Amino acid sequence: MAVIVTGAAGFVGMHLSERLLARGERVVGVDSFTDYYDPRLKAARAARLETREGFDMVRMDIAEAAAFGDLVKAHAPRAIVHLAAQAGVRYSIENPFAYERSNLAGHLSVLEACRRCPDLEHLVYASSSSVYGDRPGAGEGFREDDAAAEPVSLYAATKRAGELMSFAYAKLYGFPQTGLRFFTVYGPWGRPDMAYFSFTRKILAGEPIEVFGQGEMARDFTYIDDIVDGVVGVLDRPPERGANxxxxxxxxxxxxxxxMIATLEAALGREARKVFRPMQPGDVTATCADVSRLVEVTGYAPRVPIAQGLPAFVNWYRTFYGAS
Incomplete structure (x- = not known):
């Protein structure tokens, strides 16, 4: 039986698919290859996966419910990892309807397909730390039972809505689900819209970088290998039926x-030209994950600090883009 990974040509999706293939799983990847960022990067990720035995890539918009439902029925997967989404807090302010289709209709399409898949062991889906909003005490760690009722961006609102839809479907149809609230993921093959990626490009090009929040923001940066460890650990340990x-x-x-900027400067051997800006709409001041529940479920133990992870990203960037 296969594992279906939506968003397989994405950053987390590619790395997760590789890990599943390495342990002998058959993986069916689904991706629509949108042009939110450079499609060539997504194509390169897909090409990397397509060299692997046991992997099949399907180009599909998961919001096309009938087509996705047929795909799930044909493969009868043991599990689905749903990572496909329209990402980006700031982009959601400019292009709100992209989030309606990808994050609301797309999530509902996955849920509908799952409820018609009687042998499905587990649906794992991506939520976001953005659901917590902007509030004091972030440095102490957001907990899963903290309030998540005041999102400050449409992106965050759609991810919270996905969680609520999953609660309803778990109760109605019984299939086990886990929603993972991802904090800031970084590393090789990452997303070009993320700050560390765009800063790297601009520093190497000698361009100034915009530092929002007057440089006072903080993020729970999480290296991609640690994220994949956690996702696989969760996938292998579904909750009871009827639980989300x-x-x-x-x-x-x-x-x-x-x-983060100083670590990048050291890895690149160059100093950034910084232009300080106020907070942008939709941004939050700080994020930090309390991962005690994940540790309890899986034994999760993140190992890679940014002092190690950012240089690994820089090395990949120089190789992939031929940058000096």
Whole structure:
């Protein structure tokens, strides 16, 4: 039986698919290859996966419910990892209807397909730390039972809505689900819209970088290998039938934006030209994951600090883009 991974040409999706293939799983990847960021990067990720035995890539918009339902019925997967989504807090302010289709209709399409798949062991889906909103105490760690009722971006609102839809479907139809609230994921093959990625490009090009929040923001940066460890651990340990379990997945420690920039500067051997800006709409001041529940379920133990992870990203970036 296969594992279906939606968003398989995405950052987390590619790395997760590789890990599943390495342990002998058959993986069916689904991706629509949108042009939210450079499609060539997604194509390169897909090409990397397509060299692997046991992997099949299907180009499909998961919001096309009938087509996705047919795909799930044809493969009768043992599990689905649903990572496909329209990402980006700031982009959601400019292009709100992209989030309606990908994050609401797309999530509902996955749920409908799952309820018609009687042998499905587990649906694992991506939520986001953005659901917690912007509030004091982030440095102490967001907990899963903290309030998540005041999102500050449409992106966050759609991810919270996905969680609520999953609660309803778990109760109605019984199939086990786990929603993972991802904190800031980074590393090789990452997303170009993320700050560390765009900063790297601009520093190498000699362009100034915009430092929002006057440099006072902090994020729970989590290296991709640690994220994949957590996702696989969760996938292998479904909750009881009728449950929609929510878990944080992050590094458990906030790093200041200026610390991240200084680490990049050291890895690149260049100093950034910084232009300080106020907070942008939809941004939050700080994020930090309390991962105690994930540790309890899986034994999760993030290992890679940014002092190690960001240089690994820089090495990949120089190789992939031929940058000096």
């Amino acid at each position: 379990r929510i878990l944080n997945i992050g590094g458990g420690r906030p790093e200041g934006l200026m610390t």
